[in-house]
Amino acid sequence: MISCDYIIIGAGFAGASTAYHLTRRGMTDILLLEQEAIPGFHSSGRNAAMIRQCVSDPALTELARDGAAFLSNFPSDWPVPVQFKRNGSLLLGSGEGWEKLKRDAETGRRLAIGVELWTPEQAKRHVPVLEEAEFNGAVWCATDGIIDIHALLSGYLKAAADRGARIRYGLTVSAIQPVGSDGFEVTAGNDIIRARTVINATGAWVNTIARMAGAAELPLHPCRRHLFVSPPLSWADAGWPFVWDVSHDIYFRPEGQGLLLCACDQVELSPGDPPVDGSVQELLAEKIQRYIPGLCSVAISKRWAGFRTLSGDGRFVIGWDPKIKNFFWVAGLGGHGVTTSAAVGALAADILVGGREKEPEAFSPKRFST
Known part of the structure; x- marks a missing residue:
C-alpha cells in the first residue's frame, strides 16, 4: 500500500499550484494524481491564457492581483521559462x-x-x-496580458516534484473510503493509497470525487x-x-x-x-x-x-468540507484559474498547513450549508 500525508486529485492549475505551495511550506509527503496521460488535458490546457485583474468581486480581484504579481516576478528557483506578454x-x-x-x-x-x-x-x-x-x-x-499556460503548469509541477512531491499520470480514482480518524484509502488504478488528507482539485469532476468520499455535494x-x-x-x-x-x-x-x-x-x-x-x-x-x-x-x-x-455564487471554493473531516476543496475557478493560480495555491496551502482559522469565509465550502 502507498501512503502519503496529502493526496491531490487533479494536476491542473488548482492541484499543481497547491502542490507547489505546500512543498514551499515544507510539506513534501504529497502524491498528485492525474487521470489523463498528460497534465492540462482539460480546462487548464484549453483556456484563452489571458491574465485579467479587473473583475467585479473584490475577493476575486485580490486573488487576481496577487496571482498576476507572482507571474510578473517568478521566484529565483522557478524551474521553467514562462513567456508572459504584458500587452495589457x-x-x-x-x-x-x-x-x-x-x-x-x-x-x-x-x-x-x-x-x-x-x-x-x-x-x-x-x-x-x-x-x-x-x-x-x-x-x-x-499589467494584464497573455501567458504560456503549458509552461506555467509545467513549472508548478516540476517545482513541486523537485521538492519531493510525487506525481502520477493515467490513474483514475475509482473509490475513496474514509478510514476512522486516520484519513482515507483511495483506489486509483490497481493501487490503494492511504492518505491523511484528500485535496479535491478535479475541475469538472469535483462533485464526482466528493460523492465517492461521502463529502458534501456543492453547487458547482x-x-x-x-x-x-x-x-x-x-x-x-x-x-x-x-x-x-x-x-x-x-x-x-x-x-x-x-x-x-x-x-x-x-x-x-x-x-x-x-x-x-x-x-x-x-x-x-x-x-x-x-x-x-x-x-x-x-x-x-x-x-x-x-x-x-x-x-452557484460565482466565487471559488477553497477550504475544508463541511460534512467530513480531512477532505479539502480547491474548485470552481471557472474563468479565472490561470490568473489566480499562484494566489489560490498559496491560500489553499496556508489553510491546509495553518488550520481552519485561515479559511476565508468568501471561499469556504461551508457557505453553501448555512
Missing part, C-alpha cells in the same frame, strides 16, 4: 455595463491595480479594428465554452491587448499571426471531453456583426471546447 487588456462597456465596469475599475484602484478609464476614441486608436464598434468607454490595464457547474482561431491576418497586430466587450460577452486577442475569438457561450454539461457545437460559431459571427464589425471578414481555421466550472 482593454475592457469595453456600454450602457449599464459601462457603469458596472467603472465600478469594477474603482475596486481595482482601491486594491492597487493600475487601471485607467479610456474614451472610445483612445481605445480605437490603440486597436484600430474597433473603429466601427459602438461602446461608451473602456478600462485599460497595462461544469459549463462548456468554445474558442476559435483565425488564419493569419495581414492587419492583425501581435502587440494588441486582449479586447473584451463585457456588455455583449465577446472577446478577441492576438494568436500567432491571427486572432483568437470567443462568444462567451456557456452551457452546463456532464464532465468529460466536451463536443464542439457548430452553432456557437454562428453565435460568434452574429456578435461580431453587431458589436465589432471590423472583424466581419475574419474566417475560422480552428475551434475547440473546454470546461469552466462555476459555483
Whole structure:
C-alpha cells in the first residue's frame, strides 16, 4: 500500500499550484494524481491564457492581483521559462455595463491595480479594428496580458516534484473510503493509497470525487465554452491587448499571426471531453456583426471546447468540507484559474498547513450549508 500525508486529485492549475505551495511550506509527503496521460488535458490546457485583474468581486480581484504579481516576478528557483506578454487588456462597456465596469475599475484602484478609464476614441486608436464598434468607454490595464499556460503548469509541477512531491499520470480514482480518524484509502488504478488528507482539485469532476468520499455535494457547474482561431491576418497586430466587450460577452486577442475569438457561450454539461457545437460559431459571427464589425471578414481555421466550472455564487471554493473531516476543496475557478493560480495555491496551502482559522469565509465550502 502507498501512503502519503496529502493526496491531490487533479494536476491542473488548482492541484499543481497547491502542490507547489505546500512543498514551499515544507510539506513534501504529497502524491498528485492525474487521470489523463498528460497534465492540462482539460480546462487548464484549453483556456484563452489571458491574465485579467479587473473583475467585479473584490475577493476575486485580490486573488487576481496577487496571482498576476507572482507571474510578473517568478521566484529565483522557478524551474521553467514562462513567456508572459504584458500587452495589457482593454475592457469595453456600454450602457449599464459601462457603469458596472467603472465600478469594477474603482475596486481595482482601491486594491492597487493600475487601471485607467479610456474614451472610445483612445481605445480605437490603440486597436484600430474597433473603429466601427459602438461602446461608451473602456478600462485599460497595462499589467494584464497573455501567458504560456503549458509552461506555467509545467513549472508548478516540476517545482513541486523537485521538492519531493510525487506525481502520477493515467490513474483514475475509482473509490475513496474514509478510514476512522486516520484519513482515507483511495483506489486509483490497481493501487490503494492511504492518505491523511484528500485535496479535491478535479475541475469538472469535483462533485464526482466528493460523492465517492461521502463529502458534501456543492453547487458547482461544469459549463462548456468554445474558442476559435483565425488564419493569419495581414492587419492583425501581435502587440494588441486582449479586447473584451463585457456588455455583449465577446472577446478577441492576438494568436500567432491571427486572432483568437470567443462568444462567451456557456452551457452546463456532464464532465468529460466536451463536443464542439457548430452553432456557437454562428453565435460568434452574429456578435461580431453587431458589436465589432471590423472583424466581419475574419474566417475560422480552428475551434475547440473546454470546461469552466462555476459555483452557484460565482466565487471559488477553497477550504475544508463541511460534512467530513480531512477532505479539502480547491474548485470552481471557472474563468479565472490561470490568473489566480499562484494566489489560490498559496491560500489553499496556508489553510491546509495553518488550520481552519485561515479559511476565508468568501471561499469556504461551508457557505453553501448555512
